Every structure is written in C-alpha cells, then in structure tokens.
Amino acid sequence: MSDEQQTPWTATADQAAGSARIEGELDFTNSLAVRDWLKDLCAQTTGELKLDLEGLRYIDSSGLAILIEIRKFLAAKQRGIRILKVSSQVSKLFSLTQIGELFGI
Amino acid sequence: MTGDFERFIWLVNRLLGCLRHPFTRKPYMRWQTWRHFAWIGADSLPIVSVIASCTGIILALQSAAQLEKVGALSYVANLVGISIVMELGPLLTALILAGRAGAAFTAEIATMKISEEIDALEVMGLDSVRYLVWPKCVAMFLMMPLLTLWADFTGIMAGGLFSTFVLGLSGPGYYEQTASFISMRNLFSGLIKSFAFGLAITLIGCWQGFLAREGALDVGTRTTRSVVQSIFLIVLLDLFFTALTYMVT
Amino acid sequence: MGEDWLTGHGAPDVTLEGVNAGYNHRLILQDINTVLPQGRISVILGGSGGGKSTLLKTILGLLPPSSGRVLIGGEDLYSPEGASLRDIRRRMGVLFQDGALLGSLPLGENVALPLREHTSLDEETIETVVALKLRLVGLEQFSGYFPAELSGGMRKRAGLARALAMDPRILLCDEPTSGLDPITAADLDQMILELKEAFNMTVVVVSHDMQSVYRIADNVVMLNKGRTVFQGGVQALRESADPFLRQFLDRQPSKRQPVREKQ
Numbered sequence: 063m064s065d066e067q068q069t070p071w072t073a074t075a076d077q078a079a080g081s082a083r084i085e086g087e088l089d090f091t092n093s094l095a096v097r098d099w100l101k102d103l104c105a106q107t108t109g110e111l112k113l114d115l116e117g118l119r120y121i122d123s124s125g126l127a128i129l130i131e132i133r134k135f136l137a138a139k140q141r142g143i144r145i146l147k148v149s150s151q152v153s154k155l156f157s158l159t160q161i162g163e164l165f166g167i
Numbered sequence: 168m169t170g171d172f173e174r175f176i177w178l179v180n181r182l183l184g185c186l187r188h189p190f191t192r193k194p195y196m197r198w199q200t201w202r203h204f205a206w207i208g209a210d211s212l213p214i215v216s217v218i219a220s221c222t223g224i225i226l227a228l229q230s231a232a233q234l235e236k237v238g239a240l241s242y243v244a245n246l247v248g249i250s251i252v253m254e255l256g257p258l259l260t261a262l263i264l265a266g267r268a269g270a271a272f273t274a275e276i277a278t279m280k281i282s283e284e285i286d287a288l289e290v291m292g293l294d295s296v297r298y299l300v301w302p303k304c305v306a307m308f309l310m311m312p313l314l315t316l317w318a319d320f321t322g323i324m325a326g327g328l329f330s331t332f333v334l335g336l337s338g339p340g341y342y343e344q345t346a347s348f349i350s351m352r353n354l355f356s357g358l359i360k361s362f363a364f365g366l367a368i369t370l371i372g373c374w375q376g377f378l379a380r381e382g383a384l385d386v387g388t389r390t391t392r393s394v395v396q397s398i399f400l401i402v403l404l405d406l407f408f409t410a411l412t413y414m415v416t
Numbered sequence: 417m418g419e420d421w422l423t424g425h426g427a428p429d430v431t432l433e434g435v436n437a438g439y440n441h442r443l444i445l446q447d448i449n450t451v452l453p454q455g456r457i458s459v460i461l462g463g464s465g466g467g468k469s470t471l472l473k474t475i476l477g478l479l480p481p482s483s484g485r486v487l488i489g490g491e492d493l494y495s496p497e498g499a500s501l502r503d504i505r506r507r508m509g510v511l512f513q514d515g516a517l518l519g520s521l522p523l524g525e526n527v528a529l530p531l532r533e534h535t536s537l538d539e540e541t542i543e544t545v546v547a548l549k550l551r552l553v554g555l556e557q558f559s560g561y562f563p564a565e566l567s568g569g570m571r572k573r574a575g576l577a578r579a580l581a582m583d584p585r586i587l588l589c590d591e592p593t594s595g596l597d598p599i600t601a602a603d604l605d606q607m608i609l610e611l612k613e614a615f616n617m618t619v620v621v622v623s624h625d626m627q628s629v630y631r632i633a634d635n636v637v638m639l640n641k642g643r644t645v646f647q648g649g650v651q652a653l654r655e656s657a658d659p660f661l662r663q664f665l666d667r668q669p670s671k672r673q674p675v676r677e678k679q
Contacts, residue, residue, distance in 0.1 A: 087425070089583070090535045097541075120425045122583040124537055127544035151616075158614040159548055170440055193533055195521075283516035287578075290476050291530045292505040 068092040073099055080107040081146075085117030088125035097128040104136060111136060113165075116147040121155060133164060175374050181296035182304065189305075196302055203306035207268045211314060215263055219318035222255055223247060223326035231334050241336065244344040247326040252349050253412075256319040257357045258405055261364035264311065265397035269372035272303055273393035276376025277386040285377075300373045304366070311365030312358050319357065360408045367400045421454075421489045421585045422499055422507060427618040428489025428586055429454040430475060435484035437474050443482070444470045446642045452635065454489075457612055457619040459629050462639035463664065468622045471639065472590055475620065476510060477501050488586065506534060509584030509617075513591050515575030517563040523574050524550070524559035530581045549577040553607065569600040576604075580611065586618045587611070593625045605631045626665065629653075638664075 071086035073096070082103055088096055104111060111132070115121075133143045145165040148156065156162035230246040276299060279285050288295045323345055331338040375393035379385045420426035430452040438444040444467045452458035462468045473479040474486055477493050486493040488504055517526045527546045531537060537545070550556045553573040563571055572592060579587060592608065593601035605628050612619050623629060629636065629650070636653050638646035640660055646653060653661070663670070 089425075090531075090537055093541065094537065123545045123548055123580075124535070124541055126548055127537075127541045130544050130548075131540060154614040158610055159552055161548070195529060195532065279519075282514060282519070283512040284518055286473075286476070286478055287510065287512055287516035287518075289478060290505055290508060290510045291533075292502050293529075293533055 068095060071096060075103050075106075077103075077106050079112070080109050081112035081114065083114040083117060087120040088118060088128075089120065089122040090124040093122075093124040093128045096125070097131060100128070100132050101135065104132070104139075104141075108141075110142040110144055113143065113145045114147050115145055115152055116149055118149055118152055121152050126155065126159060126161065129165065130161065171378055174377055175370075178296060178300065178370065178374050178377065181294065182300060184294075185297050185301040185304075196298060199298065199302040200305055203302055204310060206271070207264065207306050208310040208314065211263060211267055211310075212317070214267070215260055215314050215318050216321045218259055218263060219251070219256065219322040220325035222259060223251060223322035223324070224329045226250055226255070226322075227326040227329045227334070231330070240334065241340070241344070243330055243334065243336065244327070244341045245348045247330075248323055248345040248349045249353065251322040251326070252319050252353050252357050254357070254405075254409070256322060257315050257361040257364060258401070260311070260315045260318045260361065261368065261401045262398060264307075264314070264365070265368050265394055265401060268303075268307070269368040269397045270390050270394050272369065272372030273376045273390045274386055275299075276373055277379035277389045280377060280379045281381060281383070281386065296373075300369070303373065304369050307365040307369045308362065311361045315358060315361040319354075356408070356412045360405060363404050363408065364401050367404060368397050371397045371400060422491070422503060425616065426489075426585065427455045427616050428491075428507075429618060430458075430586070430620060431485075431487040431490075432471075432475075433485045433487070435471075435474060435481045435486060437470060437479055437481040437484075439470075439479075444642050445474065445481070448484070448639075448644055450637050450644060450647055452618065452620055452637070454618050455612075455616055456634040457608065457621060457632050458635040458637060459633040460620065460622045460637050460639065461624060461629060461664075463624065466639045467642040468624075468639055469590065470642075472588060472620075472622050476508070476588060477505060506582060507585040509579030509582065509587045511572065511575045511579045511587070511589040511592055513594065514568065515563065515571035517571060517574055517578065519563055522560050522562050523555065523566070523577075526563070526574065527578045527581050530578070534582065545581070549580055550574075552580065552611075553577045569596050569604075572596070572604065573607075576607065580615075583615060584617060586620070589619070589621045591623055591625075592621060593623065593628045598627075601625065601628060602631070608632055 068091050069087045069089050071084065071088060071092055073082060073084045075082045082100070084096065136143050143165060145167055148167065153167070156167055226247045227243055230243050231240060234240050234242050234246070276285070279299070285295045288298055327338065327341045327345070330336040330341050372393050375389045375396070379389045421428040432448045432450050435445055435448040436443055448471065460468050460471055470479065474481055480494050491499040491504060493501060493504060517523070518529070521529070524546050527549050528542050531542045531545060546559065547556060550559055553576050555570060555574055555577065558566065558570065558574070563574070566574065589608065592604050596604065608619060608621070609632055611617065621632065633650050636646065636648065636650060637644055638653070638661065645658065646656060646661055653665070656662070
C-alpha cells in the first residue's frame with residue numbers, strides 16, 4: 063500500500079570494497095526503496111557485490127524478490143552478488159525457497 | 168426465504184458502496200469489465216439483429232393486413248416505428264439478454280460460490296460484489312442501450328425493406344415518414360426502459376448466483392430461476408414504464 | 417504481542433470465547449471456548465457434520481457468531497471498532513478444500529492477485545515473488561496453466577502458494593490432505609511444517625485425517641456435535657480414555673440398535 067509507512071531499515075555501504083550491510087527489516091513496504099538503494103550502489107561499484115545481512119532480523123518474499131532482481135541486474139553486466147552473513151530467520155527462508163546457492167550460501 | 172431477501176438487500180447495499188469509487192485502476196477488475204463488454208455486447212449482436220429484423224417484418228406484415236382494409240397502408244411506417252422504438256426494441260433486447268447474459272451471470276457466480284472462490288476473494292480482503300457484480304453492472308449499463316438502439320435500427324430497416332419490396336410502398340417515403348413521426352421523446356422512453364431492464368437482469372442474475380448452495384445441481388436450478396424471474400420482472404417494469412409514459416403525456 | 421502481528425512479524429493466537437454459531441437459527445457450534453496458540457499448528461478434529469467447517473468459517477470472518485467472541489491476536493474479528501476485518505484478513509492466508517483458485521485466471525495470476533490488489537510492488541517484483549511462491553510448492557513450471565488443467569493435489573498446492581502470497585501471519589487450511597494419495601498428503605504435511613518454521617506462522621488445520629494429525633499437530637481441538645470434547649497435545653489425545661475419542665481414533669463403527677423381529 064503506497065500510503066503505508068515504511069518499515070525501518072538502515073544500510074551502510076563501502077564503495078571501495080564493493081560491499082554493503084543492510085539492517086532492520088525488509089518487507090513489501092520498503093523493498094522497492096531498498097532495491098533502488100542497491101541499484102545506486104551497483105552503479106558506484108565494480109565487480110562482485112558483497113552483502114552482509116547479519117543484522118537483518120526479518121525478510122519477506124518481496125525482500126527475497128528484490129535480491130533476485132539485483133542478482134539479475136548484475137548478471138546482465140557480467141557481475142555477481144554474494145551474501146556473506148545472514149541471520150537465522152533469513153537463513154531458514156533461503157534454505158526453504160532453495161535460493162541460497164544463487165547467492166553463494 | 169427471509170434469508171434470500173436479506174441476501175438481496177446485502178447485494179444492493181454493497182453495490183451502492185461501489186458507487187463511491189466507480190472507477191478503478193486495479194487490473195483484475197478492468198479486465199473483468201472488458202470481458203463483460205465483449206460478452207454482453209459483441210456476442211449478443213447477431214441474435215439481437217436477427218430477432219429485431221424478424222420482428223420488424225412481422226410488424227409490417229401484420230399491420231399492413233389491417234391498415235389495408237381502411238386504406239391507410241402508408242401508416243405501416245408509423246406503426247412499425249413506434250412499436251419498435253417504444254416497446255419491442257427494448258423488450259426483446261432485454262429478453263435476449265436475460266437468457267444470455269443473465270443466465271451466464273448466475274451460472275458464473277453460482278459456480279464460484281460452490282467452489283468457494285467467492286469465500287476466497289472475501290478472505291483475501293477483496294469485495295466479491297465489487298469484483299464480480301460491479302463490472303457486470305457497468306457493462307450492462309453501457310451495452311443495454313447500445314444494443315437497444317441497434318435493435319431499433321435493424322427492426323425499422325427490415326420493416327422498411329419488406330414494405331418496399333413486398334408491399335410496394337416507396338422506400339425513401341417510408342424512411343422519411345418514420346424519421347418525422349418518431350420523436351426523441353419516444354426514443355428516450357425506450358432507452359429509459361432499457362436501463363431499468365439491464366439493472367433488473369444484473370441484480371436478479373447475480374443475486375440468484377449468490378444464493379447457490381452446495382452441489383452442481385443447484386447451478387442449474389438457480390440459472391433457470393434467474394431467467395424466469397428476470398423475464399417476469401422485465402414485463403412488470405415494462406408495464407410500469409409504459410403506464411407512466413402515457414400518464415405523463 | 418497485541419498489535420505486533422498486524423504491522424510487524426509476530427504470530428497471533430486465536431481465542432474463541434463462548435462461541436455459538438450456525439445458519440438460519442439452527443445452532444451448529446455450541447459454547448466453544450478455546451485458545452489456538454501462536455506460532456503453533458492447531459488441528460481442529462471431528463467427524464463429518466461435527467461443526468469443523470462452521471468453526472473455520474467463523475474464524476475466517478465469514479460467519480458471525482450468534483453470541484461469543486472470536487479474537488485474533490487480541491483483536492475482535494467481528495467488532496466494528498478496533499482493527500478492521502480487512503486489516504486482519506491481509507495477515508491471513510487461507511487454503512480452501514479444493515484450492516478455490518479463480519477459474520478464469522491462470523495459476524500465476526491467481527497467486528499475483530492479492531499482491532496486485534494490496535501492495536504497490538511493481539510488475540517485475542510481483543513476478544519474482546510469484547515465481548518464488550510457486551517454487552515453494554513445486555509448481556514453478558505451471559504458472560501459465562489454468563486451474564482446470566491441474567490435478568487435485570496440484571490445485572491444493574497452488575492454493576497454498578496463493579495463501580502464502582502476502583506472507584501471512586496466520587495460515588488456515590481446510591482439510592488439506594483430503595482426497596490426496598498418501599505420498600502427496602505426506603508431502604503437503606511436510607510443507608506445512610516447514611512453512612510454519614520458516615515464516616513463524618500460527619497454523620490452523622481442519623482435518624479428520626489422523627495420520628496427518630499425528631505428523632503435524634502441536635495442539636488438537638476435537639469437536640463432536642458442535643461441542644468441544646477434547647483439547648490438548650497429541651500425546652494426551654493418544655492416551656485419552658473418553659469413549660467417543662477412542663471410537664474415533666480406533667476407527668470403530670458406531671453401535672446400532674439391534675433390529676427386533678416382528679412378533
């Protein structure tokens with residue numbers, strides 16, 4: 063819903079290392095914003111994008127969906143994406159949906 | 168029985184709620200509305216044309232037989248025109264749509280009700296009346312008058328052609344007479360009827376659909392009942408509006 | 417708890433307080449008092465005509481009780497005040513008996529429907545979410561098929577994918593294993609267990625399939641003639657000495673009155 067408030071999330075980027083940390087919660091109220099932020103980051107970096115999701119307490123399907131989109135977006139430019147660390151909720155979801163290997167988990 | 172009536176009130180109430188936001192950007196509903204335009208409008212065109220033309224010819228034939236006796240054969244044009252525009256165009260179109268669209272509305276909603284699709288819509292937070300009935304209302308409100316105008320046109324054309332080639336009346340004279348005799352007022356009184364008929368068909372059709380309970384047999388029963396009740400209500404409404412027209416003038 | 421499950425990611429419990437419900441003044445449920453705990457799988461068990469479906473309809477917000485209250489995560493489902501039915505339903509996923517997919521839409525569109533109508537996600541994201549959900553239930557190649565082209569088991573799985581579309585906090589299933597072969601039924605049970613675990617959901621299952629109950633249930637509510645005759649864990653159910661329960665669990669026929677010969 064467009065009139066709904068966004069769930070809080072924070073992100074920090076290290077352009078030189080090509081890595082980012084996302085913290086908080088990722089659901090359908092903020093997934094589009096996170097996607098735009100990640101796409102901006104992709105434009106500023108080169109090579110493989112590394113994500114640290116250890117501080118991500120919750121992710122829903124739209125959150126997983128934007129990660130897959132970013133992966134496609136990078137693959138089109140012959141770049142990759144790797145997820146370094148995940149929290150337990152996120153890891154359960156990755157294994158249930160069997161998309162962990164796409165991100166090197 | 169009281170439960171059935173409560174359901175009708177519920178339906179009307181929900182439909183009135185739809186009036187507050189009559190247009191939508193939601194793709195599923197838009198698609199539904201377009202589907203019904205095609206379904207009610209384009210698909211009914213051939214049968215409406217055939218029946219209206221036949222009626223035009225029948226009227227010309229019947230009235231010619233009577234008018235010839237009093238030496239007023241040229242009045243065939245007036246009789247055919249008025250009967251079709253004010254009465255038979257709207258009535259026949261409505262009867263055809265009651266059998267085609269009304270029955271289809273009932274069958275669709277009854278099937279969805281029995282397979283729990285209606286419940287599924289509701290628990291997804293989607294108003295089943297807004298999703299299923301409102302698009303039918305919109306499509307009916309637009310298509311009913313258009314089809315009626317088309318029925319008027321084909322009926323008069325067919326009556327004219329028949330009069331020209333079989334009764335030996337002058338073709339251009341026939342159409343001139345029709346055009347000068349039928350007023351906008353006549354045309355509108357027919358169209359107002361057609362709106363009311365369209366509403367009756369949609370309401371009865373959808374209401375009967377919502378009343379369906381378990382079992383595929385009920386779909387058939389409800390469909391039959393929907394058509395019979397629609398026809399009954401159409402004729403009653405016709406009587407009401409015709410009486411009103413002549414009382415006002 | 418409280419509001420958390422409506423806006424956040426907690427799971428609500430379902431509380432029924434003195435619920436009486438039925439159709440047209442014929443009472444089917446009588447004085448139901450129970451709590452279906454959060455984050456657990458509760459199975460509502462009972463014979464045909466025992467009031468299981470009626471109870472489910474009451475919890476879904478489709479059948480207002482004639483008296484009593486239905487609370488979901490503390491919110492009164494039928495109260496005009498408080499969180500609206502619409503908000504509560506957005507956090508609910510329902511798997512109907514035969515899937516109840518819209519016959520006029522292909523599978524992918526069925527799953528996409530709640531996302532299209534309730535979120536402002538764009539087309540690309542919706543497609544990815546739909547693909548994820550279909551993959552979850554093993555139907556990713558069937559996105560373009562219409563429900564009528566699928567088998568009963570596939571329709572159920574597709575119904576599950578649609579129920580999960582909005583990442584519900586509470587999942588309700590109406591006889592998920594009925595009409596399925598034993599392997600498909602076990603697969604579906606396994607799926608429900610894993611989903612509960614991964615999404616932290618409260619799950620309510622209506623069933624009379626005892627094998628399935630032993631596999632998935634954390635909590636069992638047993639109905640007979642519209643009244644609760646048992647509530648508790650699976651172990652307690654197994655050990656119960658109640659005659660009706662024993663008859664149900666041991667699959668014994670009901671006793672008939674002996675037929676007397678005419679004299």
